Amino acid sequence: MRVLPVIPLLCGLVAVDAALPGMARAGACPPPPDHSEALTRLIGEIRAAPDEGSGQALSDQMWALWTDAPDAYAQELLDEGITRRGAYDFEGAIKAFDALVAYCPDYAEGYNQRAFINFIREDYDAALPDLERAIELSPRHVAALSGQALTFFALERMPEAALALRRALDLNPWLSERHLLPALEAGEDEL
Incomplete structure (x- = not known):
């Protein structure tokens, strides 16, 4: 029996059989969990939420769905990247998210992070x-849509920013970015 080495991956320990010459990683990333029914329910509830506090609680539940990785290895990579981001280790976070995207190319949260x-x-x-x-x-993915709006805004691409933000607000009218919409719409008119 051949023992696979355990080497540090960022700050966690993960068995990396893909690093061995001529060997493939044991198993591929499974499909992301299907949370479509739960997300549909949450979107309906958040649209009907009576106030921002209620909306935020529902938004937190959405995040729990998006950050539910396809398997334990993917979850480790996601958690590692988020931890490193929180410690302002952006290079380490990028490495973790690069590894996550390479391992799970169909998992949206790797790209979003x-x-x-x-x-x-x-x-x-x-x-x-x-x-x-x-x-x-x-x-x-409301967070990716609002992130896209903010990115377009930073690039001074106001029409695209307004469109992305409207799409996000259609799904979650309680986003804090909602206050930017009038400025984005004014920017659309100026272009």
Whole structure:
């Protein structure tokens, strides 16, 4: 029996059999969990929410769905990236999210999180393709839509920013970014 080495991945320990020459990683990433029914229910509830506090509680439940990774390995990578982002280790976070996207190319949150890091670093051009992919994989990903709106805004692409924000607000009218819509719409008129 061959024992696979355990090497550090960022700050966690993960068995990395893909690093061994001539061997493939044991198993591929499974499909992301299907939370479509729960998301539909939450979108209905958040649209009917009576106040911002209620809306925020429902938004937190949406985040729990989006951050439910396809398997334990993917969850480790996601959690590692989020932890590193929280510690302002953006390079380490990018490495974790790069690994997550490579392992689970059909999991929207890997792209969304990597885009967020690039947004924080003000690399808006790098953030956009990841946001587009996240939205392609999860069209009702409110955070990716609002992130796309903010990225377009930073790039002074007001019509696209307003469109993305309207799409996000249609799904969650309690987003804090809702206050930007009048400015974005005014920017649309100026162009």
